[in-house]
Amino acid sequence: MTTPRRLKAVDAVIIGYGWTGAILAKTLTDAGLSVVALERGPARDTSPDFEYPRIADELKYAIRGDLWQPLADETVTVRHTPNDVAAPYRKYGSFVLGNGVGGAGVHWNGQLWRASPEDLNLRSRVEQRYGKKFIPPDMTIQDYPVTFAELEPHFDHFEKVCGTSGVAGNLRGQIKIGGNPFEGARSDEFPTPALPAIYGAQLFEKAAAELGYKPFPTPAANSSIAYTNPYGVRLGPCNLCGFCERFGCFLYSKASPQTSILPILAGRTNLEVRTNSYVTRILLDNTGKIATGVLYIDENGREVEQPASLVVLSAFQMHNVRLLLLSKIGTPYDPASGKGVVGRNYAYQMCAQTTAFFSEDVEINPFIGAGAAGQRVIDEFNSDHFDHAQLGFIGGSLIYAGATGGRPIDQMLLPPGTPSWGKGWKAAIRKHYRHSAPMGTQGSVMAYRDRYLSLDPTYTDSHGLPLLRITFDWHPNEYKMAAYSTARMEEIVRAMKPQRQATILMRPGNSYDVRIYQSTHTTGGAIMGSNPSNSVINRYSQSWEVPNLFVYGASAFPQNIGYNPTGLLAGLAYFSAEKLKSAYLKSPGALVSA
Amino acid sequence: MEAAVPEFIDRQMELPYGHGSYFYMKGPFLPESPATLGYQLRFTPREIYRLGIEDASAAARAGYGADFARLEAARQDEFLAAMQTGHLAFRTVPAPVVFAQLLENTKEGYLADPIHGGNRDMVAWRWIGFPGARADFTDWIDQAGTQYPYGPVSIGGTQT
Numbered sequence: 001m002t003t004p005r006r007l008k009a010v011d012a013v014i015i016g017y018g019w020t021g022a023i024l025a026k027t028l029t030d031a032g033l034s035v036v037a038l039e040r041g042p043a044r045d046t047s048p049d050f051e052y053p054r055i056a057d058e059l060k061y062a063i064r065g066d067l068w069q070p071l072a073d074e075t076v077t078v079r080h081t082p083n084d085v086a087a088p089y090r091k092y093g094s095f096v097l098g099n100g101v102g103g104a105g106v107h108w109n110g111q112l113w114r115a116s117p118e119d120l121n122l123r124s125r126v127e128q129r130y131g132k133k134f135i136p137p138d139m140t141i142q143d144y145p146v147t148f149a150e151l152e153p154h155f156d157h158f159e160k161v162c163g164t165s166g167v168a169g170n171l172r173g174q175i176k177i178g179g180n181p182f183e184g185a186r187s188d189e190f191p192t193p194a195l196p197a198i199y200g201a202q203l204f205e206k207a208a209a210e211l212g213y214k215p216f217p218t219p220a221a222n223s224s225i226a227y228t229n230p231y232g233v234r235l236g237p238c239n240l241c242g243f244c245e246r247f248g249c250f251l252y253s254k255a256s257p258q259t260s261i262l263p264i265l266a267g268r269t270n271l272e273v274r275t276n277s278y279v280t281r282i283l284l285d286n287t288g289k290i291a292t293g294v295l296y297i298d299e300n301g302r303e304v305e306q307p308a309s310l311v312v313l314s315a316f317q318m319h320n321v322r323l324l325l326l327s328k329i330g331t332p333y334d335p336a337s338g339k340g341v342v343g344r345n346y347a348y349q350m351c352a353q354t355t356a357f358f359s360e361d362v363e364i365n366p367f368i369g370a371g372a373a374g375q376r377v378i379d380e381f382n383s384d385h386f387d388h389a390q391l392g393f394i395g396g397s398l399i400y401a402g403a404t405g406g407r408p409i410d411q412m413l414l415p416p417g418t419p420s421w422g423k424g425w426k427a428a429i430r431k432h433y434r435h436s437a438p439m440g441t442q443g444s445v446m447a448y449r450d451r452y453l454s455l456d457p458t459y460t461d462s463h464g465l466p467l468l469r470i471t472f473d474w475h476p477n478e479y480k481m482a483a484y485s486t487a488r489m490e491e492i493v494r495a496m497k498p499q500r501q502a503t504i505l506m507r508p509g510n511s512y513d514v515r516i517y518q519s520t521h522t523t524g525g526a527i528m529g530s531n532p533s534n535s536v537i538n539r540y541s542q543s544w545e546v547p548n549l550f551v552y553g554a555s556a557f558p559q560n561i562g563y564n565p566t567g568l569l570a571g572l573a574y575f576s577a578e579k580l581k582s583a584y585l586k587s588p589g590a591l592v593s594a
Numbered sequence: 595m596e597a598a599v600p601e602f603i604d605r606q607m608e609l610p611y612g613h614g615s616y617f618y619m620k621g622p623f624l625p626e627s628p629a630t631l632g633y634q635l636r637f638t639p640r641e642i643y644r645l646g647i648e649d650a651s652a653a654a655r656a657g658y659g660a661d662f663a664r665l666e667a668a669r670q671d672e673f674l675a676a677m678q679t680g681h682l683a684f685r686t687v688p689a690p691v692v693f694a695q696l697l698e699n700t701k702e703g704y705l706a707d708p709i710h711g712g713n714r715d716m717v718a719w720r721w722i723g724f725p726g727a728r729a730d731f732t733d734w735i736d737q738a739g740t741q742y743p744y745g746p747v748s749i750g751g752t753q754t
Contacts, residue, residue, distance in 0.1 A: 053749045056727035059706035064611060075618040078631055087627040087634050090618045199738035241729035250729075363741045367724055368731040408705040408724050420678075421697055422671060426721075433722040459620065513630040 004295060004303040010034045013294050013308035015279045015323065016315030018103020019566065020552035020573040022257035024312045026231075026264070027577040029271045031585055036306055038277040038296055040315075041069070041100030045258050050106075050248030058407040062246040067107050069097035074461035076318060078514055080473040082335050082450055088459050088467070094513070095520040096246070097316055101275060102257045104316060104520060105566070109245040109371025109404055110221035110254045112164050113563035114155045114571065116383040117148035117184040122394075122559065130389055136477065138449045140338075140345055141394070142558045145530045145539035145592075146575065148184045154574035155567060156187050162255030163223030163235040165373055166190035167216055180216045182379040192224045195238065197402070198374040200356070200364050200437030204401030205376045207495035213378045218400060219567075220372030221255035231264045242405030244371035254371060275299065280465060282311055282327040282549065291549045297463060309588070313551045314573075320555040321453045321525035322468040330536055330545045333452050335471075341536050343454050345447035345524040346470065347560040348512075350478045351440060352397075352486040352505040355413045356498035358435045366406025366413075366434065375402030378492075381485045382562040383444070393477045395444035397485035397562045399492065403438055413438060416502050439493055441485045442519065445478050447559040453525040472512055479508045521565050526555035528572070531594060538592040540584075541576040547590045550576060602703030602712030607640040614638030637687055639695060646692030649684035650677070657682075709749045719746040720754060 011033035014021045021037055028035050044050075044067075060066050077086035098104025118125045121143045126134055135141065159166075168189045169179025194217035197205055208215040222244070223235040238253035252259045265271055276299035283292045283305065293307035313320050324330055324342050333344035358364065368374075377400035379385060388394060405411060408429075413436035418428045456469040486505050493501045529535025532544035537556060543549040552573045554565040561568070579591060606612050614637075623636045637645065650673075654662040658669060665673065676682045677693040684692065703712030705719075707727060713719065719726050726746035734742060745754040 052729060053727045053751075056729045057707055057709065057749060059702055059710055063702060063706075064616060070616070071618045072615055080628070080630075085624065085627075087624045087631040088618045088620070089632060091616070091633050093632055196736050197738065202738050237732075239730050239732040240735060241731065243729055363739055365734070365738075365742045368734055368738075368742070374735070406724060408718070408722060409702055412705075421674070421700075429722050433724065458622065511628065511630045514632045515630065 002303070004305045006305045006307070009293070009307035009309070010036050011308065012310040012312060013038065013306050014312040014314055015294060016040070016103060016313070016319065017101050017257070017273060018098060018314065018316070019105040019257055019570055021103070021312070021314040022261040022265070023570065023573045023577060024314060024552065025271055026261055027580060029265065029268050031581055033270065033310075033585070035271045036308070037271065037273045038279055038294065038306070039101055039273065039275045040278045041275065043273070043275045044100045044102055044106060044248070046248065046250065046252060050250045052250040055247055055250050056241070056243050058409050062407055062410050065092055065096060065246070067099065067246070067248065068092065069099035072462070075467060077456045077459050077467050077469045079469070079471055080511055082471055086456055086469045086471070089514055093515040094518050095522055097318070101262070101273070105256045106248045106258065107246050108566065110162070111372040111564040112159060112162055112219045112221040113567045114184065115148070115561055115563060115568045116182065116385070118384040119561045120144040120146065120148055125384055126394055129384070135394065139394070139477065140447045140449050142529055142534060144558060145528055146572070151571040151575055152184065152187060154571040154578070157230065157574055158567065158570040159219070160191045161229050161231065161260050162221035163192050163227040163229055163260070164190050164219055164221050164255070165192040165194050165217070165224040166219040167194050169216060178216060180379050181214050182382070182385045190219065192227050194220070195224045195240070195373040197376050198240065198369055201374060201376040201402035203356070203437065203496045204439060204492060207492050208378050210495055211492060213380050213492070215376045215378050218372045218375040218377045218402070220370065220375070222370045222373035223253050223255070224373060229260060231261065233260055233263050235259055238370050238373045240368045240370050240374055242367045242369050242407065244369070244404050278463070279323065280326065280463060282313070282323060282329060284327070284329070284546065289546060291546050309548060311549045313549060314553060317522050317525065317553050317555040318453070318468050320551055320553055322455070324526055324536065324551070325455050326465060329543065329549065332454060335450050335452055338449055341532070341534070343452045343525050345527050345558055346451050346453045346472060347445040347447050347523045347557070348472060349445055349519040349521045349560055349562070350443045350474065350482045350506060351518050352482055352489070352503060354439045354486070354489050354493045354501055354503045356437045356439065356493050356496050357413070357415050357432055357500040357502070358437070358498050360431065360435055362435050364435055364437045366403050366411065366436065369403045369405045371404050375400055377401070381488050391480070391484060393480040393484070394446060395477070395481050395562065397441035397443035397481065399439065399441050399485060399489045401437065401439045406433070408433065415500055439489055441482065441489050442562055443478070443482050443485060444562040445560045446475070447524060448475055474506060474510070474512060476508065479506065482506055521554065521560065523554040523557035523560045523565065526551050527558045528556045529558065540579045540591045541572060542591050544594055548588060550580070552576070596714065597704050597712055597717050598714040599700050599703035599712045602706070602710055603699050605711045606699060607643065612638065612640040635687065635691065639699070642687050642692055642695045645686045646684065646695070649686065649689070650692065653682050653684065707749050708752070716746045716748055716752065716754060
């Protein structure tokens, strides 16, 4: 065994250079610290990596996934129950993993949601409104140790950093027409106006309003105008190009670390970004209570030790959990006893889709679309915005309309019963391609005692380290939740008067299926909570176990929400960053007493 | 054929994709896993074709007395349907897996940008009305519901 090359110590090391890594790199370098950011993937920037026309290549980016983490080197394994043998996730399907500078923040859609206030105190809210018995015994949901009011200034700031387009629905307590009446009170308007609805979303908006709902534009980190953000970085207007999620944005419209934060960090002498650097362990001193730095494999394959006084773990949700387990930080969760915290409360989202098939005189133009801009949504059946008492489930879904594009390999909508090949298929793609519109639900998934993350006993990455193992399947609560919100979606689609409509929905008996893309909104495993027995990190994202380690990302969510996670995880990161500046950096140590 | 899909597939098989470099291919392999856990065979795309073509030829000769390529179109369709539904037994890679690989790559080759060798003259995009790599709809943001008037362009710059 060779000794790793030991580098000069720095004040802080950042593991993973996506959204939260960039937020913390700015915070810490602003404060004058010397910072090294380690990113497992390559350097990437709008130019040259996302340039038009090369980026408009569905096969390369949306099918092969050239911006994603190469599964050949590292994947995860999946099983449905703690008694099963897990099999590797060999090909992309259910979720996609980011890679490289910007992480998944490069190839997201830009759906920038805040959580609802009631999402953050879910357990106490449900107990209070419906009684303690309403929560099934195996459901391990818990409150966030932070409130909406505490996070609001940070949600607001991040929306501005991203040039977010939208319409306020609750401005300082006043309900505004055209926005989301269910949102928590916001301190300010969206920084840029919403784009008009694309046609499928227009039809949805009209039908939803006829049924008495309050449709509004999806909050979009797709800037609608030329906009300069609070850091002085400029974003450009979205042109609904149809190559959004799974692609980098060639127009500087979709917010990403590259378009929103990294330009101001580029010249900082106290920041060094090392790409193709794969962290294998967070190092601890002999007490096990202080992180001393990290061990990583550099771009030349050498093992390197980077000592640091502060460690920021800001990789993707799954990688955060895996690195904690590989570093033996915190007690791994044990589903048999319910004890241990690392890996606990893994959750996902349950989604459904209803497609409206129109006649050939209805021009949907499916290829005109963006990740979020131009879409319309209702929030009546999400979170605890409706009375669950008679429904027998917890949680809910967004119901939204608007395609992110009409890319023909992956986004071709055909009615059930269409032949999968031959003349019948060829005739059907011509008949339906331009005249079909998708609607979707995106629903919360609760946390359960038997759904968790751990290290796989068999499979390893290209360095010989154990892969992360996911133990996950749907529970009755989620089937009920999805059936209810999907029925509401189907009513709206009926009111859109298509020739025909068809729904894809998980029903009891359908197991979690890794082959079908559903959502990259995986959560939990390093959750935040009120004390070390129910969580890995405190309200400031600080490890209970190792106070000079901070963990960021959706790994912090105690259970999942019906919204996209980026707004919430960025809000939690900025909330933590403020505390780092005001307290921790002046006097390092535990910010919450255990 | 007119869309040059075979050329697309040939090219893909020489690329990292064909060699399985996009996939986690370490063992042990668990082919008996539930289908919902995804692909669990040890074969790369090009191995699926190599073994599948060999088995398909043998099955065609056994069932119809001729290679697949020499069968009339209706027999070929019948044979492909039997592959898809698993009514043909192949020796190594199961017939439905071979068929699924072929169908997936055929649709890719038909519908992808011509830069990858298929979709010749953007024939598929013209057929369905997809404008390809135009990727600029600023002027249509406020014209929802009206038919988009322009034909496709490709990454390489060809227009129709």
